Amino acid sequence: xxxxxxxxxxxxxxxxxxxxxxxxxxxxxxxxxxxxxxxxxxxxxxxxxxxxxxxxxxxxxxxxxxxxxxxxxxxxxxxxxxxxxxxxxxxxxxxxxxxxxxxxxxxxxxxxxxxxxxxxxxxxxxxxxxxxxxxxxxxxxxxxxxxxxxxxxxxxxxxxxxxxxxxxxxxxxxxxxxxxxxxxxxxxxxxxxxxxxxxxxxxxxxxxxxxxxxxxxxxxxxxxxxxxxxxxxxxxxxxxxxxxxxxxxxxxxxxxxxxxxxxxxxxxxxxxxxxxxxxxxxxxxxxxxxxxxxxxxxxxxxxxxxxxxxxxxxxxxxxxxxxxxxxxxxxxxxxxxxxxxxxxxxxxxxxxxxxxxxxxxxxxxx
Numbered sequence: 001x002x003x004x005x006x007x008x009x010x011x012x013x014x015x016x017x018x019x020x021x022x023x024x025x026x027x028x029x030x031x032x033x034x035x036x037x038x039x040x041x042x043x044x045x046x047x048x049x050x051x052x053x054x055x056x057x058x059x060x061x062x063x064x065x066x067x068x069x070x071x072x073x074x075x076x077x078x079x080x081x082x083x084x085x086x087x088x089x090x091x092x093x094x095x096x097x098x099x100x101x102x103x104x105x106x107x108x109x110x111x112x113x114x115x116x117x118x119x120x121x122x123x124x125x126x127x128x129x130x131x132x133x134x135x136x137x138x139x140x141x142x143x144x145x146x147x148x149x150x151x152x153x154x155x156x157x158x159x160x161x162x163x164x165x166x167x168x169x170x171x172x173x174x175x176x177x178x179x180x181x182x183x184x185x186x187x188x189x190x191x192x193x194x195x196x197x198x199x200x201x202x203x204x205x206x207x208x209x210x211x212x213x214x215x216x217x218x219x220x221x222x223x224x225x226x227x228x229x230x231x232x233x234x235x236x237x238x239x240x241x242x243x244x245x246x247x248x249x250x251x252x253x254x255x256x257x258x259x260x261x262x263x264x265x266x267x268x269x270x271x272x273x274x275x276x277x278x279x280x281x282x283x284x285x286x287x288x289x290x291x292x293x294x295x296x297x298x299x300x301x302x303x304x305x306x307x308x309x310x311x312x313x314x315x316x317x318x319x320x321x322x323x324x325x326x327x328x329x330x331x332x333x334x335x336x337x338x339x340x341x342x343x344x345x346x347x348x349x350x351x352x353x354x355x356x357x358x359x360x361x362x363x364x365x366x
Contacts, residue, residue, distance in 0.1 A: 067323040076152050076170050078258040079193025082320050083153040088131035090316040095133035097309040098188075098357075101285055102217070104137065106361040108279075112183050112213050115144040123147065125182040125207055127171050127200075128190030132157050138184075139164045148178075152193070172196070175203040182207050188217045192254040197263035198270045205276045208364040214277065217359035218264035221251035226352035228286060241351045242341040243289055243314065249338070250321050253328040264358040277362040285357045289314060290349040310355060311346050318342060 065072055071084030081087065113122045122145040126135035129149035139147045139161045147164045149155050155166035172195050185204040194200050197218075204214050222230045223244035231244040254261040268282045288307030293300040318339050325335050345351055 068326050070320070070323050072323055076172070076193060078172065078195060079152060079190075081192065081324060083151075085156070086316070087320055088156060090313060090320065091131040092133050093309070093316075094313050095131070097287075097306065097313065098217075100309075101287070101306060102283070102357070102359065106213065106215055106281070108213055108361070108363070109184060109215075110142075112211070113138070113142045113145055115142075121146055123182045124184040125178060125186065125204075126150065127175075127185070127187040127204070128193065129155060129166075131155075132166075134186060134188065135164060136161070145183075148182075171200065171203070175207050178207040180207070180209060182212060183209055184213045184215065186215045188215075189219065191218045191261060191263035192221070192257075192259040194260055194263065195258050197260045198266070201270050201274060205274060205362075205364055210364060210366045212364045213361060214271070214364065215359075215361040216267060216271075217357060218267060219355060219357045220264040221247055221254060221261040222356070223247045223289065224286075224354040224356055226354075228354060228356070231353070241353055242338060242345045243351070243353060246318065246321075246338050246342045249325055249328075249330065249335075253324050253330075256328060257324070264356070267358050267360040271360040271362050274362070276365055278365050280360060280362040282360045283358070285359070287355045287357065289353045289355055290346045290351070292349045292352050307349075311349075314346060314355075315343060 070082040070086070072082060113124065115122070122142070124135065124138050124142075124145055124147040126132075126138075126147065126149045129135050129151045132149055132155045135147055135149045136157060139145065143161075143163060145163060149164060149166045150169050150171060151166075152168065152170060154168055157164075157166075160166070171190075172193075185207050187200070187204065191197055201214070201216065204216070208214060220230075223241060225231050231241060233240045233245045233248045251261045268280075271277055271280045271282070287310040288303055290311040291304035291307040293304050293307070295301075322335065322339070326332060
């Protein structure tokens with residue numbers, strides 16, 4: 001079985017520039033305080049047992065620290081993307097784009113969460129909930145269910161529905177306290193913070209009740225060319241798209257932190273080979289990085305419109321990736337110049353590149 005840890009990270013990082021710095025520029029500012037509204041804040045200890053304590057205002061403030069001008073979670077050294085208002089706004093817009101391209105829910109979900117079993121409250125679990133866009137849709141569309149949203153920082157919803165509970169936790173510690181409790185378990189674009197994604201899928205499967213639904217979606221921190229082949233940057237290729245070079249650095253930095261940037265490429269195998277899952281359906285979705293198509297036909301027009309949405313997402317992601325890259329000992333000038341070049345490339349919209357998102361959903365066996 002292939003592993004994302006087979007390559008030599010330092011060698012690949014050196015290919016980008018001789019300005020690679022060995023001196024860390026990471027600094028830690030005071031924790032930034034945040035506001036949040038949930039009727040039931042919880043944080044679990046390092047034990048997989050369901051030991052919890054209430055989230056006080058001081059604990060809420062200590063959930064964050066500032067790095068390179070962005071609010072970063074104070075709970076995990078693996079996941080280093082921001083968890084601030086700017087990032088949550090990006091995730092909200094991304095959610096809308098994903099719904100249009102990938103659909104709001106997998107086909108089995110409405111039936112699974114239907115209010116059709118007297119005396120039984122259906123339940124949904126959202127891991128790495130981010131801004132909460134997905135789980136908020138679920139609890140509003142299915143108000144009879146209960147839901148738990150888990151992330152490394154408190155969920156920032158201003159009007160927390162009464163059937164939704166937010167928990168602060170690191171899912172890398174295990175989900176044993178959730179076993180056999182949910183009808184739906186969902187995770188999307190969290191591989192950068194997951195040490196063992198195959199193990200996560202196993203844990204998610206165990207959280208489900210019989211015939212419950214597991215749903216995951218990830219991208220591999222790669223940029224693809226017009227032929228939908230991955231672009232593997234090298235300093236010998238002067239014409240390599242800047243966004244591909246930038247994304248390659250993010251891929252390496254995620255792996256160095258302990259995440260699994262290539263998890264997307266294994267979702268099919270991990271779900272189809274899992275002994276407790278059946279009815280597996282896998283998919284892939286290709287997003288233009290910008291509106292580069294020249295045609296005026298309806299398909300090109302739609303692809304370009306989605307490309308505009310993805311471009312806005314990537315432009316925001318360029319800023320979100322700064323703490324990760326600068327915290328990985330990369331030279332500030334290198335990161336600044338590559339970010340600006342990638343932004344200019346995206347705005348010119350002449351480079352034919354794609355982002356690939358892969359998904360899988362499956363049912364737990366009876």
